[in-house]
Amino acid sequence: MTVHKEIDAVTGTETTGHVWDGDLKELNKPLPRWWLTVLYSCIVWAIGYWVAYPAWPLIDGYTQGMLGYSQRSEVAKDVAAAKEAQAKFVAAIAERAPADIEKDADLMEFVLRGGATQFANNCAPCHGRGAQGFKGYPNLNDDDWLWGGTDENIERTVRYGIRSGHAESRESAMPRFGIDQILTSAQISDTATFVLSLSGTAGDPAAAERGKVVFAEQCVACHGAEGKGTLEMGAPNLTDGIWLYGGGKADVEETIRTGRGGVMPAWDGKLDPVTIKMLAIYVHALGGGK
Ligand code: HEC
Ligand code: HEC
Known part of the structure; x- marks a missing residue:
């Protein structure tokens, strides 16, 4: 090809020889060498990448690449490594008793972290993220226990549940006195007044006296002579001012009238024994367990 090179008078740059409209000339300004080098190296690198790694979609699947890399296999490797470490x-x-585990700082760190995750996944919907509980769902942070706050008690509660239908479940319920x-309604009102007086809420003294008689006949079998509760029956302490179903007079009357029986599912078979034990130790640690 014949090229009519000429130097442009204004810019002092060589022209390509292309001319438009008679006097419009194209300057010869090639792309800088460094820029081209980068461009070509990128192309070479991309081809290498396509060959080495998964790259092109196919009708079903994708090109696998010669290195056999996949994010799935990387994750599987990480998971396997984590499992091995765990x-x-x-x-x-699995082997050691809870009290023994609690003395081992490294093991406890593992238990508390794992327990917190399992708690968030399985227990928080009913007991709250901070285990603070809701009406009918006990707070697990305080040291007030329906069924007992030792590691063993808690583990049993979690494994078999409460009124859960499991053969080993914790049973018993607050009867429906109304x-x-x-x-009668009058007796229920009097008994509620007496029950509230146990935790220091004063009511009509005559009503409380009448309620005390009813309490002695109907309630002490489960709640104890002083109303302090019985763990074996899951009957709450009525003297501590901590209420599962509310501590207003109307709440207490409602409890006596309709009875109560909260259901906590059994986790046996749904969670493995080690997870259940971790959860028990975690809950125990939350509440300054017994
Ligand atoms: C479907 C709701 C529900 C879920 C989910 C649940 N709980 Fe419960 N839990 C309850 C109820 C209701 C009670 C109170 C039962 C009663 O009134 O005796 C309870 C009681 C307990 C108690 C006994 C507290 C005491 O004072 O003795 C413990 C411990 C406990 N839950 C731990 C857990 C753990 C750990 C999990 C997760 C593995 C969990 N719960 C999941 C509803 C639930
Ligand atoms: C058969 C055993 C039993 C008898 C008898 C019984 N209770 Fe209960 N009571 C329970 C149980 C178990 C609970 C807890 C229910 C639950 O956790 O869902 C309970 C809960 C309560 C509560 C709720 C406490 C709270 O924290 O909200 C009150 C109040 C109460 N009982 C008062 C009485 C009174 C008053 C009587 C007598 C008239 C009585 N109970 C008789 C077993 C009994």
């Missing part, structure tokens, strides 16, 4: 902790938890016409 294995010795898991074995120790609905089943064991007590």
Whole structure:
């Protein structure tokens, strides 16, 4: 090709020889060498990448690449490594008694972290993220226990549940004194007044006296002579001012009238034994457990 090179008078740059409209000339300004080098190296690198790594979509699947890399296999490797690191902790938890685990700082860190995650996944919907509880769902942070706050008690509660239908479940319930016409409305009102007086809420003294008589006949079998509750029956302490179903007079009357029986599911079979033990130790640690 013949090229009519000429130097442009204004810019002093060589022209390509292309001319438009008679006098419009194109300057010869090639792309800088460094820029081209980068461009070509990128192209070479991209081709190498396509060959080495998964790259092109196919009709079903994608090109796998020669290195056999996939994010899935990377994750699987990480998970396997984490499982291996956990294995010795898991074995120790399975073997050792809770009290013994609690003395081991490293093991406890593992238990508390794992327990917190499991709690958030399985228990928080009912007991709250901070285990603070809601009406009918006990607060697990305080040291007030329906069924007992030792590691063993808590583990049993979590494993078999409460009124859960599991053969080993914790049973017993607060009877329906009103609905089943064991007590009249007046007696229920009097008994509620007496129950509230146990935690220092004063009411009509004459009503409380009458309620005390009813309490002695109907309630002490489960709640104890002083109303302090019985763990074996899951019957709450009525003297501590902590209420599962509310501590207003109307709440207490409602409890006596309709009975109560909260249901906590059994986790046996849904969570493995090590996870259940971790959860028990975690809950125990939350509440300054007994
Ligand atoms: C479907 C709701 C629900 C879920 C989910 C649930 N709980 Fe409960 N839990 C309850 C109820 C209701 C009670 C109170 C039962 C009663 O009134 O005796 C309870 C009681 C307990 C108690 C006994 C407290 C005491 O004072 O003795 C513990 C411990 C406990 N739950 C731990 C857990 C743990 C740990 C999990 C997660 C693995 C969990 N709960 C999941 C509803 C639930
Ligand atoms: C058969 C055993 C039993 C008897 C008898 C019984 N209770 Fe209960 N009571 C329970 C149980 C169990 C609970 C807890 C229910 C639950 O956790 O859902 C309870 C809960 C309560 C509560 C709720 C406490 C709270 O924290 O909200 C009150 C109040 C109460 N009982 C008062 C009485 C009174 C008053 C009587 C007598 C008239 C009585 N109970 C008789 C077993 C009994």
